[in-house]
Amino acid sequence: MIPGLFPLARPLLHALDAEVAHQLTVRALSIAPLGTPPQDDQRLCVEAFGRRFPNPVGLAAGFDKQCEVPDALLSLGFGFVELGGVVPEPQAGNPKPRVFRLMRDEAVINRLGLNSDGIEAVRARLSRRRGRQGVVGVNIGANKDSRDRAADYVACVEALCGLVDFLTVNVSSPNTPGLRDLQGEAFLDDLLGRAIEARNRADARQSSRTALLLKIAPDLALDALDALVATALRRGVDGLIVSNTTITRPASLRENALAREAGGLSGKPLFPLATRMLAETYLRVERRVPLIGVGGIDSGEAAWTKIRAGASLVQLYTALVYKGPGLIEEIKQGICRRLATGASTLGEAVGRDAATIAKAELG
Numbered sequence: 001m002i003p004g005l006f007p008l009a010r011p012l013l014h015a016l017d018a019e020v021a022h023q024l025t026v027r028a029l030s031i032a033p034l035g036t037p038p039q040d041d042q043r044l045c046v047e048a049f050g051r052r053f054p055n056p057v058g059l060a061a062g063f064d065k066q067c068e069v070p071d072a073l074l075s076l077g078f079g080f081v082e083l084g085g086v087v088p089e090p091q092a093g094n095p096k097p098r099v100f101r102l103m104r105d106e107a108v109i110n111r112l113g114l115n116s117d118g119i120e121a122v123r124a125r126l127s128r129r130r131g132r133q134g135v136v137g138v139n140i141g142a143n144k145d146s147r148d149r150a151a152d153y154v155a156c157v158e159a160l161c162g163l164v165d166f167l168t169v170n171v172s173s174p175n176t177p178g179l180r181d182l183q184g185e186a187f188l189d190d191l192l193g194r195a196i197e198a199r200n201r202a203d204a205r206q207s208s209r210t211a212l213l214l215k216i217a218p219d220l221a222l223d224a225l226d227a228l229v230a231t232a233l234r235r236g237v238d239g240l241i242v243s244n245t246t247i248t249r250p251a252s253l254r255e256n257a258l259a260r261e262a263g264g265l266s267g268k269p270l271f272p273l274a275t276r277m278l279a280e281t282y283l284r285v286e287r288r289v290p291l292i293g294v295g296g297i298d299s300g301e302a303a304w305t306k307i308r309a310g311a312s313l314v315q316l317y318t319a320l321v322y323k324g325p326g327l328i329e330e331i332k333q334g335i336c337r338r339l340a341t342g343a344s345t346l347g348e349a350v351g352r353d354a355a356t357i358a359k360a361e362l363g
Contacts (some may be wrong), residue, residue: 006324007214009337018099018108026064029072038077038329041336048312049211049238051135051165055079056346057303057331058207059137060213060294060315061168065115074134076327082315083122084139085170088155091143094143094175097177098263101321102255106298107270108318110245111263113175114141118346121157126163139215144176150191151236154198161202161210164333169195172217172244174264179218179251185227192235211238218243218270218277218295225277229284239317240279240285240290246270267318272362273297279358282310282351293312300334301324310351336357 013021020046037054054299058080059073067083074081093115100109116122122138129136140156153169160167169192171182182191192214199212214237216228232240236249245264253259255268274295282291293311297303306314318328335346344350 018101025245029069035075042076051080056313059316060317066117067125070136077327080135082137085141086122087141087143088119088152089143100258100261102258104254104321107267109261109263111175111324123159135165137283138164139168139170141170150194153195157198158202162206162208166211168213168215170215215241218246218274239290242281243274268296279309281353282354300331303331304338307349308353309357310354320334
């Protein structure tokens, strides 16, 4: 959907069930002619994970779960897109309804449960775009009924290396029972070891270089974060994404009835928690790997705060439900305004205020 149409389409989309509206949006993107992405200001260019990003504003996983419209999304002006989550075998996910808009909070609760067409269907779609421009990644997970969840991640890595720029090991979705247990030190060490070995084997066969990232929850205790970061760095991940949705419910939520729905909360109310977790992660990583900041970004100012907290790149999703694709350019312009009045480069701003933000009460 082109940005100019969103104000007209929003009332119709918001009158529909949230998941139906989302499916219609993906369908519209799949049939619309591909546009030419806006020319980005050179100051927005970022080098990370061995890739050049034309701008730091990416789409978070969860929008294009079945990897159907990556090029249409890139044409909207994103610097990169993350597809998925993808699991090896097709699965329907949790019973419907499973997506809820908290309109007054500009938030969403979802309990989709990694609904996926499976790795073979996804691999076929991504194979058809081989050689096209644009930074594309895929978020990978494990089937709900898997007996060896680490093996599920390995299967995804082996199937997708060489087809995308990065793969994200998602151990932080709250909607697959037991998945967050993989963030524990022993589980994570084994999982990352097997995933990285699989990545190295697959890349060697194909002469490719696929970055492997780790996505974490915003609800971790700090001692658990200490162990997680140490394990991730020891195993050699290329970066971390901070953070996934939260299972907590801030007291500030206005949609009290919907707030009782089970699932992960995303959108504006997640911003304080996710941003503090990003800053805490940055302080522990100490610039050894880049971070992607996600959770509650709905403006250029919010994106700039993520950068100051430690993000080299940022991602958004839920804010698009409320503000539409025009938000992408608004955020990029907001970052450029900040660069004109503050840091001369994005790199200089990354993590500049992490220590302060880690202790702050963000509104």
